[in-house]
Amino acid sequence: MQNQKRHFERTVPAVLAVLLAGVFASANASAQSGKTWITVGDTAFAHLQKVAPKVIAKESKVLRTSDARAKLATEETVHLVEVDAAQLAQLSEAVHHELKRCGGFMFHASEAEGKRALTKAATLATPMLSRPSYVLDNAATVNPVLAQMQASNITTTINDLSSFQNRYYTTTGGTDASNWLKTKWAGMATGRSDITVTQFTHTGYNQKSVIMTINGTDNAAEVVVLGGHLDSINGSNTSETGRAPGADDDASGIASMTEAIRAIIASGYKPRRTLKFMGYAAEEVGLRGSADIAKNFKANNVNVVGVMQLDMTNYKGAANDIYLFTDYTDSLQSDFVAKLITTYQPGLTIGYDRCGYGCSDHASWNAQGYATSMPFESSFSADNPYIHTANDTYANSGNQATHALKFAKLAASFAIELGSDGITDTNLPRVENFSGSLARSATKSFGPFKVINGGSFKAETTGTGDTDLYVRKTSVPTTSSYTCKSDGATSTESCSVTMTANGDVYVLLKGYTASTYSLKVTYNPQ
Ligand code: BES
Numbered sequence: 203m204q205n206q207k208r209h210f211e212r213t214v215p216a217v218l219a220v221l222l223a224g225v226f227a228s229a230n231a232s233a234q235s236g237k238t239w240i241t242v243g244d245t246a247f248a249h250l251q252k253v254a255p256k257v258i259a260k261e262s263k264v265l266r267t268s269d270a271r272a273k274l275a276t277e278e279t280v281h282l283v284e285v286d287a288a289q290l291a292q293l294s295e296a297v298h299h300e301l302k303r304c305g306g307f308m309f310h311a312s313e314a315e316g317k318r319a320l321t322k323a324a325t326l327a328t329p330m331l332s333r334p335s336y337v338l339d340n341a342a343t344v345n346p347v348l349a350q351m352q353a354s355n356i357t358t359t360i361n362d363l364s365s366f367q368n369r370y371y372t373t374t375g376g377t378d379a380s381n382w383l384k385t386k387w388a389g390m391a392t393g394r395s396d397i398t399v400t401q402f403t404h405t406g407y408n409q410k411s412v413i414m415t416i417n418g419t420d421n422a423a424e425v426v427v428l429g430g431h432l433d434s435i436n437g438s439n440t441s442e443t444g445r446a447p448g449a450d451d452d453a454s455g456i457a458s459m460t461e462a463i464r465a466i467i468a469s470g471y472k473p474r475r476t477l478k479f480m481g482y483a484a485e486e487v488g489l490r491g492s493a494d495i496a497k498n499f500k501a502n503n504v505n506v507v508g509v510m511q512l513d514m515t516n517y518k519g520a521a522n523d524i525y526l527f528t529d530y531t532d533s534l535q536s537d538f539v540a541k542l543i544t545t546y547q548p549g550l551t552i553g554y555d556r557c558g559y560g561c562s563d564h565a566s567w568n569a570q571g572y573a574t575s576m577p578f579e580s581s582f583s584a585d586n587p588y589i590h591t592a593n594d595t596y597a598n599s600g601n602q603a604t605h606a607l608k609f610a611k612l613a614a615s616f617a618i619e620l621g622s623d624g625i626t627d628t629n630l631p632r633v634e635n636f637s638g639s640l641a642r643s644a645t646k647s648f649g650p651f652k653v654i655n656g657g658s659f660k661a662e663t664t665g666t667g668d669t670d671l672y673v674r675k676t677s678v679p680t681t682s683s684y685t686c687k688s689d690g691a692t693s694t695e696s697c698s699v700t701m702t703a704n705g706d707v708y709v710l711l712k713g714y715t716a717s718t719y720s721l722k723v724t725y726n727p728q
Pocket residue numbers: 209213217306307308451452485486487488489513514557560561562582585
């Protein structure tokens with residue numbers, strides 16, 4: 203909690219302003235009745251109670267995460283609060299001065315929706331239906347794409363986006379920036395009938411999210427999402443004329459993504475899965491654009507196999523190059539992201555940190571049960587001190603885009619490694635067959651078979667004579683060390699193991715007598 207203090211001193215005015223804006227600008231029924239619902243963390247709620255004794259927590263839930271690497275408190279109570287808009291307006295000043303830690307908030311259109319979100323958040327460990335393969339097997343495609351990527355292109359996009367007076371969700375600048383991005387991405391897709399660029403319309407404000415879709419060739423129903431937010435905010439002036447360049451927050455994320463897209467298209471790469479690149483509207487006012495999209499995808503049963511969020515990529519505030527955030531994210535997917543970094547950008551160092559609250563659009567996808575990752579520019583406490591002000595400029599990000607280039611390359615490697623898998627990699631167990639013969643007392647080993655956490659591994663033999671079967675996790679079995687053995691008097695044997703973590707499984711066959719064998723292994727791959 204300690205490391206969040208400075209951040210909240212800086213962002214509280216913004217959070218409050220947007221909270222009020224959200225309350226008053228909303229065209230929905232809750233706003234008309236003067237009430238709305240938000241979810242907030244413990245500390246924020248305690249402060250809200252102090253300044254507004256009448257605020258009611260409709261429901262509270264303890265959220266637990268179990269990521270040992272976070273090395274920080276992994277328990278937080280989150281409250282669904284009914285907020286009276288008029289009351290909040292009067293309390294604005296008091297909260298501005300007293301609230302040192304907000305914890306962010308999520309906006310909900312109704313009490314029922316807020317309760318649903320809270321219940322879902324409390325069961326963060328919802329297992330995914332299908333896991334994609336996290337094996338890195340596309341170096342020949344990834345490396346040439348990364349080699350083409352240029353920091354100067356990222357600089358151009360950051361400066362173009364920064365040149366709007368602001369990109370706030372209700373201003374003309376905010377609308378224009380969305381249209382500009384749509385035009386830019388559509389231009390990049392010229393001549394490709396498999397690529398479309400659309401705008402996603404939201405209710406209650408004009409700013410639209412922008413979505414580029416590269417249709418998958420033979421596994422199009424499985425979708426990989428990469429996103430950043432296109433809106434910006436000046437926390438102390440959210441009017442038409444307030445200056446909010448948002449160069450780092452989050453022109454940098456959009457620019458990193460745009461350079462990844464450019465290089466991917468230039469290479470002629472055609473993904474097997476569908477790739478979707480998203481510039482979200484209205485992130486700064488409670489993740490509203492991404493919440494709409496993630497809910498829409500969930501309602502339509504879209505099989506999103508992975509989500510990466512790029513929010514702030516260009517200010518190098520701490521020692522490591524890329525920090526993987528451990529809350530509201532999926533640890534197996536983030537292990538894969540770490541592997542992408544060590545494989546494709548081996549010079550870079552990785553750190554781990556957390557926001558402590560749903561700080562960006564990945565939380566919207568996480569709330570719908572999708573696997574997310576959030577690679578961030580610095581540790582949480584050493585992030586860019588200029589965000590949400592008129593000084594969030596390219597100059598104040600160190601006048602460079604080499605930091606953001608690391609994230610662009612990471613995004614491209616994520617898109618291609620996940621984009622290149624066929625349906626058989628994910629939805630079916632993998633089957634491998636072996637056959638041969640064994641002299642009496644001879645042994646032969648097979649593996650490693652890379653099995654996913656929670657997956658099962660089965661080995662079956664048939665044949666002549668008497669073959670014995672041994673299966674072992676982590677290392678090659680011996681006839682005295684194994685996880686499972688099957689040593690009947692014939693060559694018909696069977697062994698199954700279930701994994702409690704990603705891991706290697708090995709098989710050993712022994713000829714109890716001289717024998718021939720057919721070995722079939724069936725497993726859920728990593
Ligand atoms: N990019 C920030 C989130 C962020 C800031 C992450 C600093 C790590 C360090 C994002 O745009 C933002 O401002 N989020 C809000 C919360 C949101 C729910 C309105 C915030 O952090 O106050």
